[in-house]
Amino acid sequence: MPSTFLFATWNGGGAVPPVLSVARALRERGHTVRVLADTSLHAQVAAIGVEAIAWTTAPQGDPADPAKDVIKDFEARTPLGAFARLRDRIVCGPAADYAQDTAAELRARPADVLVAEFMLLGALTAGEGAGIPVASLATTLYTFPTRGAPPPGLGLKPATGALGRLRDRVLTSVMLKPWEKGLPPLNAARAARGLPPLHSVVDAFGRVDRLLVLSPRALDHPGREFPANVRHVGPRLDDPSWAGDLELPPGDAPLVLAGMSSSYMRQRDQLERIAEALGTLPVRGLLTTGPAVDPATIRAPRNVLVTAAAPHTAALRHAAVTITHAGHGTAVKSLAAAVPLVCMPQGRDQPEVARHVESAGAGITVGRNASSRTIAQAVERILREPSYRWHARRMAAAIAADTATDLAIAELEALAEAGAR
Template sequence: MPSSFLFATWAGGGAVPPVLSLARALRERGHGVRVMADTSLHDEIAAAGLEPIAWTTAPQGDPADPAKDVIRDFEARTPLGALARLRDRIVCGPAADYARDVRAELRARPADVLVCEHMLLGAVTAGEAAGVRVASLATTIYPFPTPGAPPPGPGFAPAKGIPGRVRDRLVTRLSGKPWAKGLPALNAARVANGLEPLGSVVEAFERVDRVLVLSPRALDHAGRRFPEHIRHVGARLEDPAWAGDLTLPDGDAPLVLVGMSSSFMKQHDLLQRIADALGTLPVRALLTTGPAVDPATVGAPANVRVTASAPHSLALRHAAVTVTHAGHGTTVKSLAAGVPMVCVPLGRDQIEVASHVRLAGAGVTVGKGSSARKIARAVEQVLNDRSYRAAAERMAEAIAAENATDQAVNELEVLASRHDKPAEPAAHTKEFAS
């Protein structure tokens, strides 16, 4: 029997395509699906055959345009400063606005399941207050500590010995503290919607029936343990609607695909250094700037084709190496195609994702300030050492097995069909929430 799903998402760059991919898959199964999102996403939502609904009071942004970016984390001087902007401008600060809009939509047109992008705690609050089933979508490696692995974020390798375990306990205790300043705004939203205040922001991320992690389980630490309500359901590998057509550079030299952030992260100078690096190598390259950078501003050597966009999933069928900021979307598409990587993290979750690529043996990492010469050496290293390709191909096999069935759709359909009382939220976050 068809069910009704209301999605709530925001203009979060690389988080958008996997959320819309899942929404589209539900629609193709015959379910009713509508998507609340920033108006900058409405064309993309409509292109996926979905019904867009605008926020009324919640923030509206476009991360491809620095002037319209809500978070503007590219202005932050430190990772903690970037996290504070996310907390204050999306997660907690406008929680009451997101909750108000979602409650109004649910009153006008009820849904069987509310599906929220993981960061929208205001939308989660609305679902809890309305008494509907709520699933949140984590569109990267699960970003909060769980037993059996180092706390995510800094890119730590698994602990070895007593010093490593002490490091993990200390960082785990500290990891919830940056969220504390967001608690008053979040609790104000909860109280306004008839809910009890919480003791920490981190607890709010778990007040859902399911957390669906849209990331390969094989990419995470093997020893990491998760509560039952957190389910790895495989990565979404579709390209965004704006990716366009594929035109490969001429020749038969090894192809290097360059894919950096789809949102503005001050990446222009890095793109130029990458182009300069590839110009010194016996390769051909397809460099995609993304919507945030005008391709005409990147000087292209003769062997480098610069374009705003291209369908990475198709280009990767021909690629020998990917040079990437280690955004989750580009990373998992590369791994799914068995293509090793040179990772150049810019911020956000990218240091963590790059660390997992490195630990899997499927690539190397260089700093975002690296010279063209250093980037060229890294590309040569990955091209010439067959072990990187072999590791990426092992990851491709694991991802293919995980994606043999659409686990995310199955989980949401089961959730929509349940008629028992929603479960109480899990308590595994309490050790680091205070």
């Protein structure tokens, strides 16, 4: 039976394509879908054939334009400062505004299920207050502490022995403390919706019927335990609507696909060092700058084609190596195509993604300030040593199994059916 789904999302760069992929799949299954989103996303929402609705009180931005970015984490001097901006400007600070807009839309046009990008705790609060089934979409690795894994976000290896377990307990406590400053505005949003206060911001992420992790289970720690409402439903491999057509550099040398964040992260210098590195190798380079950087500003050698955008999924069918900031979307698309990676994490969830790629044996991590020589050496090593390709193929097989059935859609349809009973 067709159901009505209200999505709530924000312009979080790489988080956008997987959320819209789920929305499109539901629409193609015959359900009614609409999306609350920043106006900067409305063209992408329209491109999937779904109705877009603008936030009215919640913040809106465009991370491809540094002047319009809501978080501006590129201005932060430390990782903690970057985290505080996300907490105060998206997750907790404007929770009441997101809740107000979402609740108003649900009153005007009720939905059977609310589906929100997992950082929008305000939207999730509105769904809880409305008493309808609620699902959140985690568009990266599961980012909360659990048994059987080191504290997330630090890029650590799993603990061994008593000292390792002590390390995890201490670091988990340290990591959770900065969330405390977000609790007052979050609880104010909950009070406005008639909900009881919480003792922890992290608890709010779990107050959903389903938390769907759009990531390969095989990319996470093997022995990790997850809460009962968490489901790994596999990655979404769709390219964004603005990716355009594929143009490959001429020749038959190995292709290296390179690209950093689709949002602004002061990445122009990294892009130039990548181009310089590829110029020293017998390869073809396809370097995508994304909407945040003008490709005309990147100096590149003859064997490197620089373009604003390209459909990575198609390009990866021809690629031997990917050089990336280790954004989750680019990483899993590469692994799904059995292409090993050179990771240059810039911040956010990227160090964690890079660590998991490296732990899987499918890539090498270099620093964000790595020289062109270091980047070139990493590419050479991946091209020379077959183990990286072997492990990437192993991950590709696991991702193919995850995506053989659309598990996210199955979970959401089951929620709608349960709510209708």
